[in-house]
Amino acid sequence: MNTAESATARATRIMILAVLIVFTVVPLLSMITTALQKQGTLPSGLSFPVHPQWHNFVDAWNAADFLALLKSSVLIVLGVVPLAVIFSTLAGYGLATARTRGGSVIYGLFILGLTLPAEALISPLYYELRSMGLLDSRFALIFPLLGLFMPFGVFWMRTAFQSLPPELTEAAELDGASSWQTFRRVKLPLVLPSLSSLTILFFLWTWNQFLLVIVLINNPADGNMAGALATFQGEYGTNVVLLCAGALIIMAPSLVVFFFFQRQFVRALLQGAVK
Numbered sequence: 001m002n003t004a005e006s007a008t009a010r011a012t013r014i015m016i017l018a019v020l021i022v023f024t025v026v027p028l029l030s031m032i033t034t035a036l037q038k039q040g041t042l043p044s045g046l047s048f049p050v051h052p053q054w055h056n057f058v059d060a061w062n063a064a065d066f067l068a069l070l071k072s073s074v075l076i077v078l079g080v081v082p083l084a085v086i087f088s089t090l091a092g093y094g095l096a097t098a099r100t101r102g103g104s105v106i107y108g109l110f111i112l113g114l115t116l117p118a119e120a121l122i123s124p125l126y127y128e129l130r131s132m133g134l135l136d137s138r139f140a141l142i143f144p145l146l147g148l149f150m151p152f153g154v155f156w157m158r159t160a161f162q163s164l165p166p167e168l169t170e171a172a173e174l175d176g177a178s179s180w181q182t183f184r185r186v187k188l189p190l191v192l193p194s195l196s197s198l199t200i201l202f203f204l205w206t207w208n209q210f211l212l213v214i215v216l217i218n219n220p221a222d223g224n225m226a227g228a229l230a231t232f233q234g235e236y237g238t239n240v241v242l243l244c245a246g247a248l249i250i251m252a253p254s255l256v257v258f259f260f261f262q263r264q265f266v267r268a269l270l271q272g273a274v275k
Contacts, residue, residue, distance in 0.1 A: 021227030035245040042240060045052070053241075060245040063159045064232045066225065072138065073207060073224040081202045084149040089195065091150070092157025093183055107158065120216055121148075129216060140216040141223070146207065149202055160194035161187060187241040201259050204254055 006144055027044055036041040036052035039059070060229025061067070065079050095107050128137075134140045172182040188195075193226050206224075220228045 002134050031244045037241050039241045049238025056245040060242050069225045069228050077206050080145045080206045084202050088157050091154045096158045096161035110151045110154045134217050160191040
C-alpha cells in the first residue's frame with residue numbers, strides 16, 4: 001500500500017512539474033520561432049521557419065541601439081548590486097548576532113518594508129527625486145533600488161546567519177578572535193550560498209526593472225534594457241518579429257546568469273529548508 005501511494009505521489013509530482021515546464025518553455029519557444037520569421041509577417045504557433053532569419057537579432061540590436069543600453073544597464077547593476085549585498089550582509093549579521101535593545105523593532109521595520117508594494121512608492125519617489133535634481137539620471141534608479149532591496153536582503157541574510165550554530169561564535173571568542181574576525185573568517189564563508197543566491201536575485205531584479213525606469217527616466221539611454229522595451233515597442237509594435245527578437249536580446253543575460261549559477265541558488269534554498 002505504501003509503495004502504491006508513493007508511486008502515485010511521485011507520478012503526481014512529475015505531472016505537475018511537466019505542466020509547469022510546458023507553461024514556461026512554450027512561450028519562450030514561441031518567441032524564438034517568431035523572431036526567426038521573415039519581417040513583416042504575422043507568425044502564429046510554433047512553426048520553425050524553413051529559412052530562419054538570424055539577421056533579425058542584428059536588426060533589432062541596431063534599431064534599439066542596444067549597445068548603449070547594455071552599457072547603461074551594466075552601470076546600474078554595478079551601482080546597485082554590490083552595495084545592496086554589502087549592506088544587507090552587514091545589517092543581517094548585526095541583527096542576527098547583536099543583543100541590543102530595540103533590535104527587534106529595527107528588524108520589524110525591515111519586515112514592514114516587505115509589505116510595501118513598489119507601485120505605492122512611485123509618486124513619492126518621483127517628487128522627492130525631482131526636488132533633489134536626480135530625475136533622468138542613473139542615480140534615480142540606483143538609490144531607490146537600494147532602498148527597495150534592503151528589506152528582503154536583510155531578512156535573507158539575518159536568517160542565514162541565525163541558522164549557524166552559536167557554538168561557532170563561542171569557539172572563535174575562546175581563540176581570541178574579534179567580532180570582525182568572527183564575521184569575516186568564520187561566519188561569512190559559511191553563508192556564501194545564501195550570499196551568492198542573494199546576489200543573483202538582486203541582479204535579476206535590477207536588470208529586469210521596468211516600472212521605475214519608465215517613470216523616472218525620460219532618456220532611454222540612461223535607463224536599462226528592460227525599460228527601453230517600452231520605447232522599442234512603441235516604435236516597432238507592428239513588427240512582431242523584430243519585437244520578439246529585441247525581447248530575447250533583453251532576456252538573454254538573465255537566462256545566462258541563472259543558468260550558470262542555478263546550483264548556488266538551489267543550494268541556498270535547500271540549506272535554508274533543512275535548517
